[in-house]
Each structure stands twice: as structure tokens, then as C-alpha cells.
Amino acid sequence: MAEILVIAEQRRGELAAASLECIAAAVELKQSGGQSVVACIIAQNPESYVALLSVAGVDEVITVTSVEAEFQSDIFAETLQALIEQRQPGLVLVPHSIDAWGYAPALAVRGQYGFASDVFGIRYDGDDLVATRAAYAEKVHVEIDFPGRQIVLLTVRGNTWKQVEESGNPQITEFAMPAITKRSNHETFLEPASGGGVDITQAEFMLSIGRGIDEEDNVEQFAELAESMEFTLGCSRPIADNGWLPKYRQVGQSGKTVSSCSIYLALGISGSVQHMAGMKHVPNIIAVNTDPEASIFSIARYGVVADIFDIAEELENHFD
Amino acid sequence: MKILVPIKQVGVLDEDFEIRDDGRDVDLDYLDFELNEWDDYSWEEALRLQEEFGDAVEIVPLAVGPEEAEEGLRKCLAKGGERGIRVWDDAMQGSDPMAVARVIAKVAEREQADMVFAGALASDHGFAQTGVSVAAQLGWSQVAVVSKLDYQPGDNSVKVNRELEGGLEEVLSVQTPAVLTIQLGINEPRYASLRGIKQAKAKPVEELSHGDLGLSDEDVGEAGSASRVRRMYLPEKGQAELIEGTPAEQAERLVEIINELKGVA
Ligand SMILES: Cc1cc2nc3c(=O)[nH]c(=O)nc-3n(C[C@H](O)[C@H](O)[C@H](O)COP(=O)(O)OP(=O)(O)OC[C@H]3O[C@@H](n4cnc5c(N)ncnc54)[C@H](O)[C@@H]3O)c2cc1C
Numbered sequence: 344m345a346e347i348l349v350i351a352e353q354r355r356g357e358l359a360a361a362s363l364e365c366i367a368a369a370v371e372l373k374q375s376g377g378q379s380v381v382a383c384i385i386a387q388n389p390e391s392y393v394a395l396l397s398v399a400g401v402d403e404v405i406t407v408t409s410v411e412a413e414f415q416s417d418i419f420a421e422t423l424q425a426l427i428e429q430r431q432p433g434l435v436l437v438p439h440s441i442d443a444w445g446y447a448p449a450l451a452v453r454g455q456y457g458f459a460s461d462v463f464g465i466r467y468d469g470d471d472l473v474a475t476r477a478a479y480a481e482k483v484h485v486e487i488d489f490p491g492r493q494i495v496l497l498t499v500r501g502n503t504w505k506q507v508e509e510s511g512n513p514q515i516t517e518f519a520m521p522a523i524t525k526r527s528n529h530e531t532f533l534e535p536a537s538g539g540g541v542d543i544t545q546a547e548f549m550l551s552i553g554r555g556i557d558e559e560d561n562v563e564q565f566a567e568l569a570e571s572m573e574f575t576l577g578c579s580r581p582i583a584d585n586g587w588l589p590k591y592r593q594v595g596q597s598g599k600t601v602s603s604c605s606i607y608l609a610l611g612i613s614g615s616v617q618h619m620a621g622m623k624h625v626p627n628i629i630a631v632n633t634d635p636e637a638s639i640f641s642i643a644r645y646g647v648v649a650d651i652f653d654i655a656e657e658l659e660n661h662f663d
Numbered sequence: 664m665k666i667l668v669p670i671k672q673v674g675v676l677d678e679d680f681e682i683r684d685d686g687r688d689v690d691l692d693y694l695d696f697e698l699n700e701w702d703d704y705s706w707e708e709a710l711r712l713q714e715e716f717g718d719a720v721e722i723v724p725l726a727v728g729p730e731e732a733e734e735g736l737r738k739c740l741a742k743g744g745e746r747g748i749r750v751w752d753d754a755m756q757g758s759d760p761m762a763v764a765r766v767i768a769k770v771a772e773r774e775q776a777d778m779v780f781a782g783a784l785a786s787d788h789g790f791a792q793t794g795v796s797v798a799a800q801l802g803w804s805q806v807a808v809v810s811k812l813d814y815q816p817g818d819n820s821v822k823v824n825r826e827l828e829g830g831l832e833e834v835l836s837v838q839t840p841a842v843l844t845i846q847l848g849i850n851e852p853r854y855a856s857l858r859g860i861k862q863a864k865a866k867p868v869e870e871l872s873h874g875d876l877g878l879s880d881e882d883v884g885e886a887g888s889a890s891r892v893r894r895m896y897l898p899e900k901g902q903a904e905l906i907e908g909t910p911a912e913q914a915e916r917l918v919e920i921i922n923e924l925k926g927v928a
């Protein structure tokens with residue numbers, strides 16, 4: 344079978360962990376299908392990532408020396424189109440990262456590949472590739488196939504496959520970047536604002552509020568509850584976007600990952616992929632939500648189908 | 664200078680719902696439709712440019728979808744803009760984002776739009792795919808997940824912030840014409856006034872078919888798609904242990920659990 348090509352990613356000199364998760368997905372497919380697994384890195388100094396990408400199961404690492412230090416969408420779309428045309432892989436896996444949001448659909452259009460985004464399941468049914476993703480606020484799963492497509496490009500959800508730990512000994516190949524007229528220019532990065540002594544990544548116990556709190560005036564009540572419980576207050580994105588709580592309290596993909604957390608109390612949070620990206624790993628998630636189908640319950644250890652205001656009021660009695 | 668703003672009416676599941684008989688989507692009866700949250704922000708961004716530069720900027724909302732999509736257009740038009748466009752016909756049933764993007768690109772060409780502001784994501788299927796596909800169809804440049812934008816009509820480039828993981832942002836400039844996919848929080852979407860809502864009812868919404876745009880049957884629907892839904896199903900339930908009872912009982916049990924977990928018991 345045609346090879347599986349994995350596109351790795353780096354930012355500011357650091358390999359994205361999601362690259363290794365994509366490799367793990369490819370290696371898993373190889374175990375049943377026997378395809379060779381080829382990883383590709385586009386960077387100014389691609390050699391420096393080769394060792395990290397050389398995990399067991401990877402047959403080849405392709406280095407592409409870029410004229411740019413950072414991601415640029417034209418460079419990715421055009422270089423990868425040229426590479427895919429040369430290699431003719433059956434499957435191309437890319438992390439479902441913000442960089443990929445910015446080029447993967449364009450690459451699929453240019454090459455007329457089969458395409459699906461944010462997939463967390465990949466298998467072959469005979470010769471047919473079948474990808475699984477979610478829909479309707481994660482409440483249903485969807486199986487997708489790609490009739491008539493020789494080449495399929497998938498963006499792969501993070502924290503789904505576990506990185507392969509053992510190292511391997513792949514062949515190293517260079518691929519020359521074609522001449523590209525890039526239409527955007529990187530100027531600078533802006534660091535996220537840090538928060539006055541509060542670092543939710545260090546918090547052991549978190550009480551996070553979401554859109555279920557309904558109004559800014561209700562924030563205070565939950566802030567006080569968190570304090571009396573000795574939990575650190577966190578929130579989902581709408582709360583930060585509204586300016587009801589500072590951005591440094593936001594948990595999720597564009598906020599923080601609560602890496603030290605052992606108990607996460609989620610109040611009125613639906614459980615979007617982007618929120619879960621920051622807390623899915625927590626061993627003890629307790630979710631309170633009026634919607635019994637809310638996807639937060641699919642990752643919670645304990646679930647309470649109830650109004651957060653009723654529960655908060657009762658909890659206050661216990662901790663005062 | 665014209666900004667085309669594709670918007671989507673997204674389906675939100677009722678608490679109870681059923682999968683359609685063919686197993687490939689939810690039964691429509693169990694869906695409520697509302698304007699995609701991201702499109703509120705992209706429309707607001709267009710409104711702001713329109714207000715700042717007056718007649719130099721025309722803003723047009725576009726929906727690709729059946730009748731219920733018109734409601735989203737009216738919602739936008741209640742805040743500003745003079746007309747909307749809706750494209751739909753039976754052959755477009757089963758279109759994936761690639762097929763939808765092809766339609767949006769054709770409208771952009773027809774309208775001679777200078778910019779397209781799409782949403783970064785639609786909350787129903789979470790593809791995060793349509794806007795950047797439109798750019799590729801048009802051969803335009805694009806930036807995904809734009810959290811700030813600075814644009815003067817007529818400029819041949821636009822300065823934007825792109826929101827990355829962990830709250831990091833990249834500042835970059837991008838050539839126009841361009842497709843920008845707009846992120847939540849870029850602005851504060853306004854509410855429509857009662858007068859605006861009334862006026863919107865009288866604003867024209869042009870209805871087009873794929874044929875009107877010069878597209879063939881192969882360009883839309885399943886034939887024009889890069890993916891096909893095989894089946895939709897309910898995932899296995901998670902492991903959550905449900906805590907039942909009155910709120911008082913539930914809270915009491917929660918306290919017990921928390922104390923146990925903390926080892927305070
Ligand atoms: C690139 C990108 C990055 C993002 N990054 C993040 C991020 O870092 N963090 C983040 O959180 N989001 C992020 N988002 C946004 C994300 O997609 C969702 O929009 C967001 O997480 C929704 O927040 P929520 O769960 O609070 O709100 P909703 O999805 O609106 O959920 C509210 C929940 O509250 C429940 N509820 C309502 N009232 C009550 C009540 N009285 N009692 C109990 N329950 C109630 C409802 O049933 C519902 O489940 C990002 C999106 C994008 C595109």
C-alpha cells in the first residue's frame with residue numbers, strides 16, 4: 344500500500360508534540376496495513392528535529408529547508424503539494440493545529456485530495472479509508488469516507504494517540520523547497536498576558552465556570568465559592584472574551600493547560616474540544632450541567648445533572 | 664471595495680434526538696437553528712469597517728443553505744448592510760465544506776468581492792475548513808483564526824493578529840485580496856435594534872442556484888465533495904458516575920467525594 348506521510352510542525356524551534364502523536368497514529372495503521380511511515384519537517388534548520396522524529400516505526404524522515412523560520416501558509420501548501428505529487432502517499436496526516444487550519448484545507452483544494460479535519464479515529468475497511476470525527480457539540484460521532492480519492496489528507500485531533508517512546512533508525516532524505524511567492528509576512532509574536540500571581544497551570548484544585556453562569560454579576564458568587572473551597576478559579580473562553588474574568592484564568596487550547604490539576608470542577612461548561620484540550624487529562628473531573636447530553640460528561644469521572652446555581656448555593660453551606 | 668461575509672445557520676441538538684433513518688445525519692426535527700457564533704463576530708468586523716469608511720465599503724452576507732438559512736441573513740441585515748445572498752438547490756444536498764467553499768468562491772467572483780470574512784469555525788460540525796478552502800478556490804491568500812485586524816480600504820495588504828495555541832499571537836501582514844477567518848473575541852458584536860429588525864425584513868435577499876453561478880452538478884453535493892458521511896452514531900457513554908438526588912443531596916455527596924479525593928475525609 345502507498346506510504347503514510349506525516350507532516351511535523353515546529354514553532355520557535357520547538358517540535359509540536361502533536362507531530363509525534365500523528366506519527367503514532369501512522370505507526371498504528373502500519374501495524375495492520377504494512378505501509379511505510381514517512382515524516383516530513385519543514386523548517387529553517389530541519390536537521391535539528393530529525394532525532395526527535397526518529398521514533399520506532401518511522402521508515403524515513405524528509406527534511407525540507409525553509410527560507411522562513413516560522414510557519415507561512417503558502418510555503419506549507421505549495422511545498423507539500425510538490426512533495427505529495429512526488430511521493431504519491433495514500434494518506435497524509437497533519438496535526439489539527441492552528442497552523443494546519445491555515446493551510447491544510449488549501450492544500451487539499453490544490454491537490455484535490457480527500458479531506459477531513461479534526462479526526463480521532465482512522466481505519467481501513469478493505470481498501471476504503473474511514474475517518475471518525477465528531478459533530479453537534481461532540482454529541483454524535485461521524486464516520487467519513489473518501490470515494491474515488493487516491494490521496495487523503497486528514498488533520499488529527501491532539502491528545503488522541505500516545506507518542507511512541509522507543510527510538511528507531513529511519514532513512515534521512517532531503518526535499519528541495521520549490522520557489523514560492525509568499526503572500527504574507529511574519530512580523531512578531533505577542534506573548535499571552537500573564538496573571539498577577541495566579542498561574543492556573545500550577546493549581547491542584549480548580550473550579551471553572553462557563554457560559555452557564557449567564558451574567559457577569561454571577562461571577563462574584565462563584566469566585567467566593569472557589570475561595571471558600573480553596574480551589575483556584577478558572578473559566579471557559581466566553582467568560583474571558585466577555586472580560587468577566589482575566590484571560591490568564593482561561594482553560595483550553597487558546598488558554599492554559601491545567602497540568603498540575605487533580606480535581607477539576609466544571610460548572611456550566613459544555614465540553615468543547617478546545618476547552619477539553621486544557622483539562623481532559625485531569626484524573627478527577629466533576630461536571631455540573633443541566634444538559635444530560637453535554638459532552639463534558641463523556642470525560643468526567645463524576646457528573647451532576649443540575650442547575651449550577653442550586654448546587655453552588657448548597658456547596659456554600661458546606662464550606663462557610 | 665466589497666466584503667463578502669459567508670454565514671451559516673448551525674444546527675443545535677435538542678436534548679433528545681434521533682438519527683435519521685439512513686443513519687447519516689440527525690433527524691432534522693431535532694435540530695434548532697441559530698446563527699453560528701463566529702459569524703456574529705465576522706459580520707461585526709465587516710460592520711465596523713463599513714461604518715468607518717462609509718460608502719467606500721459594501722458588506723454583503725451570504726448563506727449557502729436551505730430556507731432556514733435566510734433567518735441568519737436577516738439577523739445580520741438587521742444590524743446593517745443593504746442586501747443578502749442565499750444559494751441553494753436540491754443538487755447541493757450532501758455538500759461538504761469543500762463543495763460549499765466552491766459555491767462561496769463563485770459568489771465572491773460574481774460579486775467582485777475584495778475580501779471575504781468567514782468564521783474560524785462553525786459550531787455544528789467544527790470543520791474549521793471552509794474559509795481557507797474558499798481562498799484556495801479563488802487563488803487568494805488567507806489567514807486563519809484572526810483575532811485583530813487593521814485594514815484601510817484600497818490597501819494592498821492587511822495587518823492581522825493570528826491567534827495561536829496557548830494564547831500566543833502572531834502579528835503578520837497579508838496581501839489582499841484575502842480570506843480572513845475571524846476568531847471569537849475580536850470585537851463585541853452589537854445587538855440589533857427593533858428598528859433594524861423591522862427594516863431587515865424589507866431588504867432584498869437574492870436567491871441563486873448552483874447553475875446561476877456557472878457550476879455544474881459535479882461541482883456540488885456529494886459529487887463535489889472531498890469527503891462523504893458514511894454513518895452518524897451515538898458514541899458510547901463515558902464513565903461518569905452520575906450523582907442523583909436533590910441539589911442538597913448532590914452537593915453533600917460532592918463534598919464527600921472532594922474530601923475523599925483530597926484525602927481529608
Ligand atoms: C481556535 C479556538 C480556540 C479556542 N480556545 C478555547 C479555550 O482555550 N477555552 C475554551 O473554553 N474555549 C475555547 N474556544 C471556544 C470553544 O469552541 C467554545 O466556544 C467554548 O469552550 C464554550 O464555552 P462554554 O462551555 O462555557 O459555553 P457553552 O458551550 O455555551 O456551554 C454552556 C453550558 O452551560 C450549560 N448551562 C447553562 N445554564 C446552566 C445552568 N444554570 N446550570 C448548569 N449548566 C448550565 C449548558 O447546558 C451548556 O452545556 C476556542 C475556539 C477556537 C475556535
Ligand SMILES: Nc1ncnc2c1ncn2[C@@H]1O[C@H](COP(=O)(O)O)[C@@H](O)[C@H]1O
Nearest residue numbers: 669670727781782784785790791792793
Ligand atoms: N453553508 C455555509 N454557508 C455560508 N458560509 C458557510 C457555510 N458553511 C461554512 N461557512 C463559513 O465557514 C465558516 C467556518 O465553517 P466550518 O469550516 O464549517 O467550520 C463559517 O463561520 C462561515 O463563515
